[in-house]
Amino acid sequence: MTTLRSGDAMAVVVPEEGAVAASLLVHGVSVLAVTDRTAAPAEPHDAPTDEDAWVRAWRGGWQLCLPYAGSAPDAGPFHGRASQTPWTVESHGESSVVLGWEGDGLRVRREWRLAGGRLTALTTAENVGGRPVPFAPAEHLVLGDELLARRPDASSGAEPGACVAELTTDPRTLVAVLDDAAAPAGAPIAWPGDPAARWDAVDEGAARLAVLTPPGGVEASVVVRGARAVAEVRWDAAALPHAVLWQEVGATPTPPWDGRIRALGVEPTMVAHGGGPVVGGLPELAPGAVARWSCSLTIDGEVSA
Numbered sequence: 216m217t218t219l220r221s222g223d224a225m226a227v228v229v230p231e232e233g234a235v236a237a238s239l240l241v242h243g244v245s246v247l248a249v250t251d252r253t254a255a256p257a258e259p260h261d262a263p264t265d266e267d268a269w270v271r272a273w274r275g276g277w278q279l280c281l282p283y284a285g286s287a288p289d290a291g292p293f294h295g296r297a298s299q300t301p302w303t304v305e306s307h308g309e310s311s312v313v314l315g316w317e318g319d320g321l322r323v324r325r326e327w328r329l330a331g332g333r334l335t336a337l338t339t340a341e342n343v344g345g346r347p348v349p350f351a352p353a354e355h356l357v358l359g360d361e362l363l364a365r366r367p368d369a370s371s372g373a374e375p376g377a378c379v380a381e382l383t384t385d386p387r388t389l390v391a392v393l394d395d396a397a398a399p400a401g402a403p404i405a406w407p408g409d410p411a412a413r414w415d416a417v418d419e420g421a422a423r424l425a426v427l428t429p430p431g432g433v434e435a436s437v438v439v440r441g442a443r444a445v446a447e448v449r450w451d452a453a454a455l456p457h458a459v460l461w462q463e464v465g466a467t468p469t470p471p472w473d474g475r476i477r478a479l480g481v482e483p484t485m486v487a488h489g490g491g492p493v494v495g496g497l498p499e500l501a502p503g504a505v506a507r508w509s510c511s512l513t514i515d516g517e518v519s520a
Contacts, residue, residue: 216257219329221310224514226329231257234302234314234325235278241332241514244444248275248359248478259301262292269293270471275478277356277512279338282319283497284353284484285397297323298355320344321500335511342500350500353484354455354510356448360477363417363464364442375420379464380479382407382415383438385429390414391487393424393459398488403428414460417479422466426487427458437481447513450483454508457487483510 216237219226224241228234239247252274263269266286281297292298302314302325310330316323322343328335342348363379389403392412406427407415414425417439429435435452437460438445450458461480468474485498500506 217312219310221329222331224332226334229257230302230304231259233278233299235276237276239334244361246362248357250275262296262300266293280353280355283351320348332514337509339507341505342502347499347501349497351485351497353482357478357480362441363477377419378416379419380417380439380441387430389428391426417462420466421462421464423462425460444514448481450510451508455483458483
């Protein structure tokens with residue numbers, strides 16, 4: 216594992232498992248989601264072939280789904296081969312690390328930078344092969360327990376339906392609910408969605424998915440206000456024009472969550488879906504083409520109003 220430090224902030228990156236940012240601690244608050252694998256040794260492994268296997272190998276945190284998110288039409292690895300297979304450390308300083316990955320016709324370089332309470336991922340992907348590559352990456356950024364105000368024991372936990380975090384984004388943003396297959400269940404409507412099921416609150420016992428489409432522009436952001444911290448996810452909307460919202464707050468009693476996972480995914484993505492195959496196939500990156508984007512997570516500090 217690779218540790219980054221800046222002031223009182225610390226991030227841990229695991230190159231062997233998709234170069235995941237497995238944890239981020241700022242002002243004493245651990246803000247990323249954790250699973251039962253969090254304390255397990257980091258071991259290189261093959262790319263999981265389906266969603267169930269991917270979830271069981273996931274230690275939480277924030278990683279890159281690449282070359283695509285979700286399932287591919289050719290039944291390739293779920294969330295892309297790069298999301299859980301080993302990356303190579305190219306350079307490492309006190310507050311930054313540069314990693315590389317090559318496969319599926321792509322050469323990828325990803326830099327993690329920690330500056331105070333802000334963790335930033337800067338990514339460049341180049342098609343180095345002779346044919347187009349299916350290409351629909353996503354930043355699988357999942358906030359967790361301490362941001363969502365988990366109580367020390369079940370008896371002192373919030374009642375079902377109690378709000379544990381509030382979300383803010385550009386009011387011109389559109390939101391579309393996703394169904395059980397992670398496909399849009401209806402036409403997008405204005406943020407925060409249906410008044411009977413608003414998306415600007417995360418409730419105790421929530422289990423739901425939606426996709427956001429910000430207005431056109433250079434950057435987009437979502438601010439999350441929890442009991443112990445305020446977080447802002449900011450990303451390059453020109454490259455990743457959507458973001459999946461995933462709320463799973465102790466609501467699913469069946470495996471692999473078993474009622475224990477508390478997660479809020481704010482996941483910038485290229486396509487407007489949450490994991491299912493894209494109608495008409497995935498976008499492609501042409502031979503010799505290069506894609507670049509950035510995504511950051513800021514805890515407290517300078518966040519949007």
